[in-house]
Amino acid sequence: MLEIFELAFMQRALITGIILAVVLAYLGVLVILRKMSFFADGIAHASLAGVAIGVLASFYPLVSAIAFSLLMGLLIYYLEEKSKLSSDTIIGIIFSSGLALGAMLMSFKSGYQPELISFLFGNILAITWLDLIIISAVGLIIILFVKFYYKKLVLISLNEDLAQAQGIRSKRLKLVFYLSLSVAVVLAIKVLGLILASALLIIPVATAKSFAKSLQHLNFLAIFIAIITVFLGLLVSYYFDLSTGPTIVLLGSVFFFLSLLFKKD
Amino acid sequence: MKDKALEIKNLSVSLGGMNVLQNINFSLEKGEVAALVGPNGAGKSTLIKAVLGLVSYKGEIKILDSKRKSIYKLGYVPQYFSFDLEFPLTVNEFLSFNTKLKDKREIDKALKEVEMYKYKNHKLAKLSGGQKQRILIAQAILSDPELLFLDEPTTGIDASGEKGFYEIIEHLNKVHGTTIVMSSHELSMVYKYADKVICLNQEMYCSGNPNKAITKDVLEKLYGKDTELKAHSH
Numbered sequence: 157m158l159e160i161f162e163l164a165f166m167q168r169a170l171i172t173g174i175i176l177a178v179v180l181a182y183l184g185v186l187v188i189l190r191k192m193s194f195f196a197d198g199i200a201h202a203s204l205a206g207v208a209i210g211v212l213a214s215f216y217p218l219v220s221a222i223a224f225s226l227l228m229g230l231l232i233y234y235l236e237e238k239s240k241l242s243s244d245t246i247i248g249i250i251f252s253s254g255l256a257l258g259a260m261l262m263s264f265k266s267g268y269q270p271e272l273i274s275f276l277f278g279n280i281l282a283i284t285w286l287d288l289i290i291i292s293a294v295g296l297i298i299i300l301f302v303k304f305y306y307k308k309l310v311l312i313s314l315n316e317d318l319a320q321a322q323g324i325r326s327k328r329l330k331l332v333f334y335l336s337l338s339v340a341v342v343l344a345i346k347v348l349g350l351i352l353a354s355a356l357l358i359i360p361v362a363t364a365k366s367f368a369k370s371l372q373h374l375n376f377l378a379i380f381i382a383i384i385t386v387f388l389g390l391l392v393s394y395y396f397d398l399s400t401g402p403t404i405v406l407l408g409s410v411f412f413f414l415s416l417l418f419k420k421d
Numbered sequence: 422m423k424d425k426a427l428e429i430k431n432l433s434v435s436l437g438g439m440n441v442l443q444n445i446n447f448s449l450e451k452g453e454v455a456a457l458v459g460p461n462g463a464g465k466s467t468l469i470k471a472v473l474g475l476v477s478y479k480g481e482i483k484i485l486d487s488k489r490k491s492i493y494k495l496g497y498v499p500q501y502f503s504f505d506l507e508f509p510l511t512v513n514e515f516l517s518f519n520t521k522l523k524d525k526r527e528i529d530k531a532l533k534e535v536e537m538y539k540y541k542n543h544k545l546a547k548l549s550g551g552q553k554q555r556i557l558i559a560q561a562i563l564s565d566p567e568l569l570f571l572d573e574p575t576t577g578i579d580a581s582g583e584k585g586f587y588e589i590i591e592h593l594n595k596v597h598g599t600t601i602v603m604s605s606h607e608l609s610m611v612y613k614y615a616d617k618v619i620c621l622n623q624e625m626y627c628s629g630n631p632n633k634a635i636t637k638d639v640l641e642k643l644y645g646k647d648t649e650l651k652a653h654s655h
Binding site: 188189191240307308310311314315317318320321322323324365366368369370371372373374 | 437470473474475492495497499502504505507508509510511514515517518519520521542544560
């Protein structure tokens, strides 16, 4: 059964998927604590504009999408700090504006656009070695950042005043977290598609919460469940000829609902 | 004369273009318990945040005879905050994340001080309001601070939890000599535990011993004309 991983594209898909599972599940714990799943969703959808810029300019779309997501993360942070609008209003505006801009830019390019479809819904065959290198390198930087500042990130998520009173520069740290999260979500768009990219942030952590005895335990379980979900999702999608992104997400959802049945109080 | 723990001169704070505090002046001696009283929006939390350096201000704040703030000398218990009840952060993890922690043994010591040692590996979110408040005090006393600030500490706590809470505050003050500043809505507790009261409603309307400083006139300025002076034990 595992001979499919002798195929080069499946090897790339598996390695990329596992790296994404680790990065997204690790960040996902903080996303759930901060109630930021809409932020992740908004960035993923808005990144269509970044993809479109790359496609139109014949530039590498993953890189232009990462650059665009950084801009969106910065914009959301700035508006949250400077305006009196609520966070979900700001994200809602960024979400729809980015998506609309992406759709408009894409309409300037005539004919069938396979690249667009693969970014919308994810395409495991589309993962190149260059994608793998970029996702690994950027993913590693994000993990190192989160690992180094983990305690402080948890504290600012629980109560920003308390964190500041302990000498933590919460605003700067929050900004870097927003940017890391924006980039992490966009890294997933080639595998899961920008419509489903945020799913790996949320679903494995939500599943793991049913069994976790501590935060450390939650991190371990969420990463483990995310890796298993990606691995099985790849296998199922290959053997049943299904789209990989949706298969991984649906499998994750099945695990989540099963977790509710076996949940320990 | 005792050393000053806190000295505030001509303090004013504006937030979003609104004057939240104007021309506040008072001082506290080491070992005193002070209560900040006033209606919602009076600026009690803002005053605490200004002293801790969490909001910008005009005027002068001296802590322990210094204009420089040492986070190790200050403890802070924020207003009751809640988070996802299913989030599995344990008491031990929460306390170990404190940036002021130098030695993990301090966690056990702080938990014993607030009589919560047996809850060390329990999930923080599952504790009752009163128990959570004790854990917040534990994190505030990890570095053995000289000055402890508590913002509306008894909000969300039932009567028995409240009594236990004030006993801990009294213990910290009497046994460890910690200077305490807390904002409160409950005047009966202010009379019972505070050496000094600061009455706020954007401006300062009184400062001094609660029995003398809280008059009918002051209460009317704080809470409106229909306010009655409640019976208290003095």
